[in-house]
Amino acid sequence: MGDQLQEAVTRAANEWGPDKLSRNERSAINDAVKKGEYWLARLLEREARGRFVQSRVKKQFEQHYDFSLSKGTDVVDPATNRRYEILSGTESNLGRHGRRMAGELFRMLTF
Template sequence: MGDLLQEAVTEAANEWGPNKLSRAERDAIDEALKQGEYWLARLLEREARGRYVQLKVKTQFEHLYDFSLSKGVDVVDPANGRKYEILSGTASNMARHGRRMAGEFFRMLIF
C-alpha cells in the first residue's frame, strides 16, 4: 500500500501549480515579494504545495487510512500500524522531519 500512496503523492504534486493557491496564500506570497522577502515567498509557495498534496491524498484515501495532517505522522494504516509522512524532498525539510519525529519509524512519501 505504501507504493500506492507514493504514486498518489507524486501525482498530486505534479498536478499542483500556482493556480491552486487560495486567495489568502496568493496574497501572503505577493506581500512577501513586495517586501523583498523572496525567500519567504518561496517558502510560502512550498508550504501551499505541501498542503495541496496532503489534502489531495487524504481525500483519495481517507476511507482506507487514518490521517492526521497537523501532528505526528500524516498517515497510519490501521490494518498493520505502518506510518507514512508526506513531505517535499528538500534537504532542510527532510532534516526537520527527522529531528521532529526522531522516535517514530515511518516511510517518507516524498514529492
C-alpha cells in the first residue's frame, strides 16, 4: 500500500497550483511579500501545498488508514502498524521532520 500512497501524493502535488490557495493563505503570502519577507512567503506557499497534498491523500485513503496530520506520523496502516510521513522533500522539511521524529521508523512519501 505504500506505493499506492506515494502515487497518490505525487498526483496530488501535480494538481496543486496557486489557484488552490485559500483566501487566508493568499492574504498571508501577500502580506509577507509586502513586508519584503520573501522567504516567509515561499515558506507559507510550501506549507499550503503540503496541506493540500495531505488533504487530497486523506480523502482518498481515510477508509483504509488512520490519519493524524498535525502530530506524529501522518498516516498509520492499522493492519500492519506501518507509518508514513508526507513530506515536501526540501532540505529544511526533511531536516525538521528528522529531528522531530528521530525515534520513529516511517516511510517518507515525498513530493
